[in-house]
Amino acid sequence: DSGVTQTPKHLITATGQRVTLRCSPRSGDLSVYWYQQSLDQGLQFLIQYYNGEERAKGNILERFSAQQFPDLHSELNLSSLELGDSALYFCASRPTVGGTGELFFGEGSRLTVL
Amino acid sequence: AQSVSQHNHHVILSEAASLELGCNYSYGGTVNLFWYVQYPGQHPQLLLKYFSGDPLVKGIKGFEAEFIKSKFSFNLRKPSVQWSDTAEYFCALNTNAGKSTFGDGTTLTVKP
Numbered sequence: 676d677s678g679v680t681q682t683p684k685h686l687i688t689a690t691g692q693r694v695t696l697r698c699s700p701r702s703g704d705l706s707v708y709w710y711q712q713s714l715d716q717g718l719q720f721l722i723q724y725y726n727g728e729e730r731a732k733g734n735i736l737e738r739f740s741a742q743q744f745p746d747l748h749s750e751l752n753l754s755s756l757e758l759g760d761s762a763l764y765f766c767a768s769r770p771t772v773g774g775t776g777e778l779f780f781g782e783g784s785r786l787t788v789l
Numbered sequence: 790a791q792s793v794s795q796h797n798h799h800v801i802l803s804e805a806a807s808l809e810l811g812c813n814y815s816y817g818g819t820v821n822l823f824w825y826v827q828y829p830g831q832h833p834q835l836l837l838k839y840f841s842g843d844p845l846v847k848g849i850k851g852f853e854a855e856f857i858k859s860k861f862s863f864n865l866r867k868p869s870v871q872w873s874d875t876a877e878y879f880c881a882l883n884t885n886a887g888k889s890t891f892g893d894g895t896t897l898t899v900k901p
Binding site for chain 1: 821831834835840879881883
């Protein structure tokens with residue numbers, strides 16, 4: 676157990692719909708990272724937050740948005756869903772104190788768009 | 790800009806064979822380097838890391854990696870693989886700015 680919690684674990688929806696994925700980082704971690712992993716593909720970096728502020732942006736589509744709340748949990752919103760958005764979405768957090776930059780990943784949210 | 794390149798997309802080995810997965814990075818400053826492993830159906834988890842000191846680092850399950858600064862490389866090795874090592878392996882770097890960059894991953898299949 677990495678200490679990073681993601682919900683839901685599985686989600687099936689239709690094209691054109693909107694979904695929200697939720698992530699709670701490890702206790703004390705201020706950074707949250709979101710990654711997308713499609714079938715047989717690597718980890719595509721989407722976005723990073725640190726203590727509520729956006730820190731870095733990757734190849735995140737305009738249909739996707741995210742935020743980090745004062746209690747440090749983060750939500751990734753995916754709208755106007757397309758078949759190609761079907762993927763595993765991972766959230767990760769990074770230790771704020773100590774550590775050397777390693778990421779702790781949640782179990783992931785598997786999104787299926789039909 | 791920083792980048793990570795993994796040379797092998799898919800590696801197939803027989804049990805007891807030796808393993809070496811290549812990783813090269815591009816960044817002009819100080820980096821911390823990592824290998825993550827993702828077993829089928831699981832999330833990525835840390836295998837080993839380098840941040841300073843001895844360039845030969847040892848991780849879990851008999852894996853080791855060597856940081857060669859002059860070659861911008863951080864190759865992963867294991868002298869004798871097992872069927873249970875079948876997984877996806879990601880090389881990653883982290884800069885002082887806190888940005889993490891992952892390679893595309895190498896799928897390792899170990900035949901029993």
